[in-house]
Amino acid sequence: MPRQIILTDRAPAAIGPYSQAVRVGRTVYLSGQIPLDPQTMELVAGDIEVQTRRVFDNLRAVAEAAGGGLADLVKLNVFLTDLGHFARVNQVMAEYFQEPYPARAAIGVAALPKGATVEMDGILELAD
Template sequence: MERKTIQTDRAPAAIGPYSQAIRAGRTVYLSGQIPLVPETMQLVEGDMEAQVRRVFDNLQAVAEAADGKLADVVKLNIFLTDLSHFGLVNEIMQEYFAEPYPARAAIGVAELPKGAQVEMDAVLVLP
């Protein structure tokens, strides 16, 4: 199966030896996104809501670079340094996704890169 690297300037550049996403056939594996602003590579300013929205925006940009959209996401993993933000993530997620919602995991972690409070990765299947 042919693999294709996905890259866009509309999402943060990889901060290590990985790709923003890899397409294998109709499946696209999106690397974890933290709330970095692509132009500055700094964490977005603001509260947890701003961080969650920035992560969804980054995922959306990578999905679009792969000729997909968030509606094509079949699996979403959410990593939070504080699970008390779970409800906020659910509220914001409903603005970015519609039914049928993707399968999902929400995992509490001790720490994320660059001091982020949220990270998400996803798998999408293109039509």
């Protein structure tokens, strides 16, 4: 099945040798997003809630460029440099999603690109 590279200027440009997302059939693989402002390519200022919203906004922009939305997300991976932020990330996630929720993992990591405190990637399954 052919691959379709997804690219939008509504989300940060890749900061390495990868695509924002790759679509194969109805499945879209979203690359990790950190809380970068797509216009300035700088980390947004603010607490974990502000940063988490920016990550979800970036993921949504890429999902929409692929022909879907966050409601099509079937798997979400959350990477946090401080698992103490887990409850606050959950609160923000509840603003962006409603049941049925995607499958999810939350992983504590030592560091993230550009000094970010949160990164997320995921997989979409688009409707026919």
